[in-house]
Amino acid sequence: MNGRTRLKTVILLPLALVLAGLLGMFYSSLYQHEKESADQDFVSAMQAALRAKDRGALLDRAGPLFERLRERYGVTHFYFEDANRVNVLRVHQPERHGDTINRYTTLTAEKSGEIASGVELGPIGTFTLRMVAPMRDEQGLVGYVELGEELEEVLQGVRMIIGVELVLLIDKQFLKRKSWEEGMRMLKRRADWEHLPDAAIIHQTLDLPAASVASVLSRAGKGGRDFKIDDKHYYAGVIPVSEAGGRAVGKMILLRDKTRSQEGIHATMRSVSLYYLPVGALLFAMFYLIIRGVQQRLESSHQQLVEQGREREALQAQHIAELKDERDKLRLAKEELQHREEDLRLSAKVFENSIEGIMITDVKSNILRVNRAFTTITGYSEEEAVGNNTRLMRSDRHDGAFYQAMWNALVKYGYWQGEIWNRRKSGEVYPEWLSIVAVRNEQGETLNYLGIFADLSEKKTAEARAHHLAYYDPLTELPNRALLDERLKQAMAAVQNSGGLAALLHIDLDRFKAVNDTLGHAFGDRLLQALSERLAGSVRGSDTVARLGSDEFAVLLADVGDKQCVERVCGKIFAALAEPFDLGVQEIFVTLSVGIALCPFDADSAEDLIRNADVAMSYAKTQGGNDYHFYTPGMSGGEPRRLILETSLRRALERDEFLLHYQPQICLQSGRITGVEALLRWQHPERGLVSPAEFIPLLEEIGLIVPVGEWVLRTACIQNRAWVSAGLPPLRMAVNLSARQFRQGGLADMVSQALNDSGLAPEWLELEVTESILIQDLQATITTLRQLDTLGILISIDDFGTGYSSLSYLKHLPISKIKIDRSFVRDICSDPDDAAITNAVISLGHSLKLRVVAEGVETLAQLEYLRAQGCDEVQGFYFSRPLPAEEFAVLAMKSETGI
Numbered sequence: 001m002n003g004r005t006r007l008k009t010v011i012l013l014p015l016a017l018v019l020a021g022l023l024g025m026f027y028s029s030l031y032q033h034e035k036e037s038a039d040q041d042f043v044s045a046m047q048a049a050l051r052a053k054d055r056g057a058l059l060d061r062a063g064p065l066f067e068r069l070r071e072r073y074g075v076t077h078f079y080f081e082d083a084n085r086v087n088v089l090r091v092h093q094p095e096r097h098g099d100t101i102n103r104y105t106t107l108t109a110e111k112s113g114e115i116a117s118g119v120e121l122g123p124i125g126t127f128t129l130r131m132v133a134p135m136r137d138e139q140g141l142v143g144y145v146e147l148g149e150e151l152e153e154v155l156q157g158v159r160m161i162i163g164v165e166l167v168l169l170i171d172k173q174f175l176k177r178k179s180w181e182e183g184m185r186m187l188k189r190r191a192d193w194e195h196l197p198d199a200a201i202i203h204q205t206l207d208l209p210a211a212s213v214a215s216v217l218s219r220a221g222k223g224g225r226d227f228k229i230d231d232k233h234y235y236a237g238v239i240p241v242s243e244a245g246g247r248a249v250g251k252m253i254l255l256r257d258k259t260r261s262q263e264g265i266h267a268t269m270r271s272v273s274l275y276y277l278p279v280g281a282l283l284f285a286m287f288y289l290i291i292r293g294v295q296q297r298l299e300s301s302h303q304q305l306v307e308q309g310r311e312r313e314a315l316q317a318q319h320i321a322e323l324k325d326e327r328d329k330l331r332l333a334k335e336e337l338q339h340r341e342e343d344l345r346l347s348a349k350v351f352e353n354s355i356e357g358i359m360i361t362d363v364k365s366n367i368l369r370v371n372r373a374f375t376t377i378t379g380y381s382e383e384e385a386v387g388n389n390t391r392l393m394r395s396d397r398h399d400g401a402f403y404q405a406m407w408n409a410l411v412k413y414g415y416w417q418g419e420i421w422n423r424r425k426s427g428e429v430y431p432e433w434l435s436i437v438a439v440r441n442e443q444g445e446t447l448n449y450l451g452i453f454a455d456l457s458e459k460k461t462a463e464a465r466a467h468h469l470a471y472y473d474p475l476t477e478l479p480n481r482a483l484l485d486e487r488l489k490q491a492m493a494a495v496q497n498s499g500g501l502a503a504l505l506h507i508d509l510d511r512f513k514a515v516n517d518t519l520g521h522a523f524g525d526r527l528l529q530a531l532s533e534r535l536a537g538s539v540r541g542s543d544t545v546a547r548l549g550s551d552e553f554a555v556l557l558a559d560v561g562d563k564q565c566v567e568r569v570c571g572k573i574f575a576a577l578a579e580p581f582d583l584g585v586q587e588i589f590v591t592l593s594v595g596i597a598l599c600p601f602d603a604d605s606a607e608d609l610i611r612n613a614d615v616a617m618s619y620a621k622t623q624g625g626n627d628y629h630f631y632t633p634g635m636s637g638g639e640p641r642r643l644i645l646e647t648s649l650r651r652a653l654e655r656d657e658f659l660l661h662y663q664p665q666i667c668l669q670s671g672r673i674t675g676v677e678a679l680l681r682w683q684h685p686e687r688g689l690v691s692p693a694e695f696i697p698l699l700e701e702i703g704l705i706v707p708v709g710e711w712v713l714r715t716a717c718i719q720n721r722a723w724v725s726a727g728l729p730p731l732r733m734a735v736n737l738s739a740r741q742f743r744q745g746g747l748a749d750m751v752s753q754a755l756n757d758s759g760l761a762p763e764w765l766e767l768e769v770t771e772s773i774l775i776q777d778l779q780a781t782i783t784t785l786r787q788l789d790t791l792g793i794l795i796s797i798d799d800f801g802t803g804y805s806s807l808s809y810l811k812h813l814p815i816s817k818i819k820i821d822r823s824f825v826r827d828i829c830s831d832p833d834d835a836a837i838t839n840a841v842i843s844l845g846h847s848l849k850l851r852v853v854a855e856g857v858e859t860l861a862q863l864e865y866l867r868a869q870g871c872d873e874v875q876g877f878y879f880s881r882p883l884p885a886e887e888f889a890v891l892a893m894k895s896e897t898g899i
Helices: 003-036 040-051 055-073 104-112 151-162 177-186 210-218 259-353 372-378 400-413 457-471 481-498 512-519 521-537 563-578 606-622 633-652 692-702 705-725 739-743 747-758 778-791 808-812 832-847 860-868 885-897
Strands: 075-081 087-092 116-121 127-137 140-150 165-171 199-204 225-229 232-242 248-257 357-361 367-370 415-423 429-440 446-455 502-509 544-549 552-557 592-599 627-630 658-667 673-684 688-690 732-736 765-770 794-800 817-820 851-854
Touching: 055 075, 104 116, 104 127, 104 140, 165 232, 199 248, 210 232, 210 248, 357 372, 400 415, 400 429, 429 457, 457 481, 481 502, 481 544, 481 552, 481 592, 481 606, 502 563, 502 606, 512 521, 521 544, 521 552, 521 563, 552 563, 563 592, 563 627, 592 606, 606 627, 633 673, 633 692, 658 705, 658 885, 673 692, 673 705, 673 885, 688 692, 692 705, 705 732, 705 739, 705 747, 705 885, 732 794, 747 765, 747 778, 778 794, 817 832, 832 851
Parallel strands: 592 627, 673 732, 732 765, 765 794, 794 817, 817 851
Antiparallel strands: 075 087, 075 140, 116 127, 127 140, 165 199, 165 248, 225 232, 232 248, 357 367, 357 446, 415 429, 429 446, 502 552, 502 592, 544 552, 658 673, 673 688
16 A cells, blocks of 8 residues: 555545544434424423333334434434333334444443444444434433444445545454345345455455455555556555454455556656657767866876876886895895804804814914813813913823824815824823814914814724624623634634634533523523633633524634644533532533534635534534534534424424324223323325424424414314214313413413314313423412313323422412323333332322323233222323324224223
């Protein structure tokens, strides 16, 4: 809704309503006049009838009067009340206006006692403009007369006044559908109840589609809306409609036709366009010419200003360049001065903070200045040094020729450097590296000498230490292999020149590994140190005793004379080592295996001489040790064989060349197989089965016994579980543990994992350890065995009686079984000592509640003897050699019948 229409709606509509009200008041005044001028008798009769409550008489009297008022003034209701305001008569004209719902206007008149007016909603939704006037006489209120006019008639007048279309809507909650539809048909209006969802159209001057009405209502309170109906443009607005009591009962839509105004605007715009286009073109041409002239004058002025500016800029640039040159000169001079100052400060810092000693002298070697490093190195303070001659530090280790050569170089070249020995203030003589530079002027005249020196004491010490580390063994302080090689080459060169004889002794301790395993590496190191002292004391000072590694030593006898002299030296060495070594823990005896190679008889090179001495030493070991042997060419065959065997052994595990054979253990009481011992075998691809005595010590020596031992344990567990699954009776599987395996970390975890992987119950696994293992670090041994015992496996002592004589450890260890070594069983029937030892072991085992097993039973006589002594179990060739798994399974099945 535009402003003009809103103005009409806001001002003219209330004005029309006020005029209608005034009209009603006019009618009321006429009615009052008519009432006053009525026949006095009529009034008196009416009052008498009223006071007497004679309704019949009152109706007869009032009827003609109501008809006259209705015809003349349009009175719709006429009723009286008694003194108590009780309605006793009501005359009205419902066929024209219907009846109201609230009668709000009447109630207002009753309360105020004055004429009241208001808009009231009828039962069919029509509005009535109603005015109520009280009727009084000298005794008080007699009744009321009402004047009514339909609001739709007023709205038609408003439509004519403000020129808008109207649509009046009432909310359906205030209407009854049936009454409304009958009333609309009576008034000959559209009675479409479903046209709108929430409201009913009571009166409309323009038929609007439901969608248009809904669109207008949706923007109520948000301003008007333009839309088009039947080629006409309308502007719509919404006014809330309230009845006399103030209750909002509907809305009124006002629509203003904008078609003609828009056409007029368009026509006006066309006229204006036709008029203004030529005028505008003319004005544009005039402005263009004026602006063009002004622009030309401005461009001319601008060009003049640009030329003047360029001249000023050129002059200014010239002045700036001159100023910049002067500034650059000043900056360069300043920078040069700063650089010189920085150089001086840097030189002073370098001079003072240099780690090398610096001194400046005059041409006569008088000291002029020194730095802090000079004081630190020499011990002389600056006050003590300045003014003194450099002779103050002379050590007297150099002769005059040395100093004369130094001065000759300074005079000739202006420079000298070299190593010199000087003396500190404390009197200590030390080496230093000295550089002297002659400082000369432009004429070449020497003005000063600059000396720079560094203390070489630590460097000399470090070099000596490095030389010692490179050529001496850190444990024994003996020469190592590198120094031995140098001295051996020198000795062999001397022999070749003079025709003498040199000998190389390769020495290896017998069973030193057992010492380390039994008493620990710390004890072994002390033994090696004591052994080194005895070896060094057994030879001449001109001879060399060297440590080659671990328990291997070498003795180089230079210019020994003859072979007998070598033998005498060997005798002295063996005699020196015959005495026991007392190292605080216990006394220990040491024996040696010595191999001797002679130059030039056995080799022409140092490498060959060392190798041949090693071969001779290996031969001495194979002969039982504790002896010396000279090298002979026939000894060289064994060593290559050993290397080949070692190489093949290192690849045997990954090539799956190892296998297990199984030897039964027989219960002497039942005669059945109750256990089995897993024994390692090596199936060499070329040599076939290799003797365990040949390769198992080598496995120990090269350290492969640990992975191979783990393979044996896992394979034995898997095989035992397979036998049980195949229907064999459960048997205890005995597996040997080496010393290296027992000492490795996580042994219990490894055994537990093997049992879990194979599915074998722990009670069917037995681990065999030797006495020598048990007495090494007893506390650690107890811990490991208890961890194994916790798993539920059995522990047995193998080769019992061949180790240490102390048996006190048995009561501390979770041992289940002891095994008598085969060396005692072999001569049990012929050697009383072996029989006594065997009987003692059986008795000891039973007293400690241990089972006793005898190994190496090969004859019936041995079997019967052991049975008579109460031995629990036996194993040996008498029953069966170690067998492959398939053959053992057959034997185990047969054992069920007894042996």
